[in-house]
Amino acid sequence: SQSLKFGRDPAVIPNGFVPESYKFRGKWDARRELGLQEEQKIVIVAAHFLGEPRKGVSLALSALRAIADLDPLVIFVGIPLSDLDGRIAGLRFWQTGFVRDKERLGLLFSAADVFLFSSLEENLPIMIQEAMAAGTPVVGFGAGGVPEMVEDERNGWLCVPGDPIGLARKLRDALLCRNLTVFSLAAQQAVREKFGVGSFVERHVEIYKGMSKGL
Numbered sequence: 001s002q003s004l005k006f007g008r009d010p011a012v013i014p015n016g017f018v019p020e021s022y023k024f025r026g027k028w029d030a031r032r033e034l035g036l037q038e039e040q041k042i043v044i045v046a047a048h049f050l051g052e053p054r055k056g057v058s059l060a061l062s063a064l065r066a067i068a069d070l071d072p073l074v075i076f077v078g079i080p081l082s083d084l085d086g087r088i089a090g091l092r093f094w095q096t097g098f099v100r101d102k103e104r105l106g107l108l109f110s111a112a113d114v115f116l117f118s119s120l121e122e123n124l125p126i127m128i129q130e131a132m133a134a135g136t137p138v139v140g141f142g143a144g145g146v147p148e149m150v151e152d153e154r155n156g157w158l159c160v161p162g163d164p165i166g167l168a169r170k171l172r173d174a175l176l177c178r179n180l181t182v183f184s185l186a187a188q189q190a191v192r193e194k195f196g197v198g199s200f201v202e203r204h205v206e207i208y209k210g211m212s213k214g215l
Contacts, residue, residue, distance in 0.1 A: 022106030
């Protein structure tokens with residue numbers, strides 16, 4: 001913005017998100033299809049490679065150990081961690097491995113109560129869009145572009161990046177939340193309004209119309 005004279009402030013328009021290919025289900029339908037208990041508290045943790053330090057999964061594990069008394073099932077999606085048994089002792093978990101199929105991802109995200117997202121550096125991660133579109137609120141660090149997607153205490157829960165105690169507190173708040181459905185609906189609405197293809201197109205049209213007025 002300082003190196004060139006644009007004549008106007010630069011605009012950032014996120015790529016449009018297309019939820020149809022994921023075939024998101026209702027929570028209970030998704031759990032029945034996966035053979036999971038309907039009343040079980042379920043947390044999903046997902047990354048391409050769960051061992052990547054930037055993804056902060058060690059901090060997620062610390063937060064999960066801190067809320068073990070709530071007895072959640074933790075679903076790990078991504079290239080597996082070989083030493084997970086020792087690092088999350090006392091908690092039930094399922095490692096799905098890396099999931100490429102969007103419909104399968106949609107099923108897993110739909111089944112969870114919350115998406116625990118512990119990345120320490122991020123842009124506008126598509127996994128947050130996937131979770132929110134499934135109606136699964138995000139609990140995570142307010143790193144990079146995440147606060148542009150998740151509003152703390154409105155459609156998810158955020159804390160200071162790198163703070164495992166704060167992350168554990170937010171995760172506990174989310175799992176004990178009595179109006180989780182309100183957060184779920186707000187998450188889906190945010191995806192539609194901010195990242196839907198319609199919004200993507202409209203914002204481009206607005207920019208071109210504004211440019212044409214100056215010609």
